[in-house]
Structure formats: structure tokens, C-alpha cells
Amino acid sequence: MPSVPRPSRRRSAWPSRRWPYNEAVSVRLDSLTPAAVDDHRAGLVALLRDAVDSGASLGFLPPLDAQEALAYWESVAAAVREGSRLLLVALNEAGSVIGSAQLELATRPNGRHRAEVTKVMVHQAARRRGIGRALMLALEDHAQELGRTTLVLDTRTGDSSERLYRSVGWQLAGTIPRYARSVGGGLEATSIYYRLLTPA
Template identity: 40%
Template sequence: MIDDVTIRRIGPKEAAAYTEALADVLVDCVQGGASVSFMLPLSHEKAVTFWRGIAEGVARGERAVLVAEDRDGQILGTVQLILLQPENQPHRADVAKMLVSRKSRRRGIAQRLMAAVEEVAREEGKTVLVLDTVTGGDAERLYQRSGWQRVGVVPKYALMPDGAFCGTTFYFKHV
């Protein structure tokens, strides 16, 4: 049931205050095999440092962070919109770090996060969104169901958290 989950954009103060909770989600996802720029073992401390940097980016207006939280305020998932782009691409943004804790999956949270991040993009005047994901992973089905267009695959683009190579599939969407 997703009626008890709220999706919202957080501001700079909340982004800074939520670094511990966001780090918990990141560590959980990486431990579950998510290829999201980190290798195993991912320490909580390293994850907190990452989220502190993201909070600074939110404060500078370079990123938007959205969270999915339950009625008790526990963060179940998150997604980012990278707003800062080169000057010849002011209409574009990147979707990054789509994370839903393993215990919260299969509840429609990721789909709701994606719809919300697209709405934030429109509010920010962004009309072209791009993202990348592990080729063959569960997220590909989500993005395809949500109307994202597949651009192509780069084999051996990144590493899985355990060190194995993985292909990366690139997607775009006009919003």
C-alpha cells in the first residue's frame, strides 16, 4: 500500500538534516547489489559524507533531492535531479541515485518518485531528462513503463558493488 507514503522535495536544511537516513538507504541499496557509484563494503561514514556533499549541492541550487517517507517520517527512498548543466544545455537535467530500500520495494514507490522528479523538472524549466542504469536490471522495466526512451548500451561501463563489470543503458525523456 502506498497511501501511507509521501513523496516530496526537500530543501537545503532538510537535506543536511537527513544525511544519516539517506546514508542508510544508500548503504542498504549497495549491500543489495545496486550499482550506484559505490563498491562493497560501503561504510555508513562514507555514505554520510556523500550525502553531505549532495546537501551542499542542494543549498547551491545545483540539485533537487526528493524523498519518499512513511507516516512516521522514515525515509524509504530517494531520487535526485541534477539541475546544474553546461550553459548550452539549460533545458536539460540528469536523474540520479534512484534508491528505494530493499524492504520498501514492490510498493510503487519508485514509480511515484519518478513521476515526482519529472514534475520538479518541469517546475525548474527542464524539458529533457537523461539517466543511466544497469543493463538488464529491474530499473530498466520501471523506466520503460514510465515512458523513457532507450538510447543504447555501453558494455562494461561500470562495476557492480562486488567488482564485476556491468553494462549501462542510457535513457532520455522529454517532459
């Protein structure tokens, strides 16, 4: 199945762009305002619960309660409102949320060239269609526009997401053992990745 192509850097606002990922369906990437986070609240809650309950390592343990998921997205909306976070969502033709990714902007004076990529997730029903890759590349373009040229992220060591990150140019910096608790109660390692961008 064809992958979602990388958007051109000579583009209009993200909400107006759409990338087909197969012949029948198209996906749109939107950068959400705080009000739009509220508009998509139900879809974002469903996406997070689907990701966590299907085994994604996102800081939560399954089963994820709906109220806990809602409280999380309310905190994201607050961060978007104060300008410390960018939230991208992938929407299908019906306008349903099928993926999301975030860029947390470093706010200290000596770190305003940095950002952290977090909570990259795609609904189980929409995986393996290039949506995760499209979200990563879109975040990269936004980061360059914001002057954030050093990007970092962490992910569970051995997770399938590592293949995605390496495929779009991320480099492994190292691993930390016993970093996060697993569903079974054990402690798992995390892998730290970075990406250095050319200033826009």
C-alpha cells in the first residue's frame, strides 16, 4: 500500500493540506488550536485509549480509564494555549481522529533551539498506511519553521516505532535500562533518539 508522501516545504497552512494514502481514502494533518482540541475531544480520548490498550508505551498502563485520558488531553490543550506545545492530528475523510503527534518546545533560554517529539500514535484500524511517517515529517517541518533544530524523543527499546524513527533519519543516542514499568510489572529499557535539522 502506498506511503503518505512528504509534504512540500513550499506549502500553505497545514489545515488546508491533504495527503492520499490509498485510492479510496485520504488523510488530512491539522495543527490544533486549544478550541480544536476541545472539538476533537472524544476522538482524541478514543485514540489514546486504543493506543494504550493495544500495548503502546505512552506513559500509561492499560486499561486506560476514559476520565484519565480526558484529563490528559485537557492538559495538552492548556500547553497548546500557553504556546509550549504543538499538537498535530491525522483525520480521515469523515473527520475522525486516526492519529496524533506532539512537539514539546523547550522554554528555557538556553534550550529554545530544542523540542521533544512525544505521543506519536496511530489508531489500530489505520496503521501500516504511512500515517505515522507523515506525522513525523510534518512535525519536522514545523520544528524547522519554529527554529527548533535539535529534536529528541524516547521510545521503548525494541518497539516497532524504532523502525519508523530510523527510517526518517533519527539517530540512536543510547539506551537507559529499567526506565518504565511494563503491563506485567517489570521494568523495561528505553531508547533515546535525536534528529539534527538544518536551520530554515
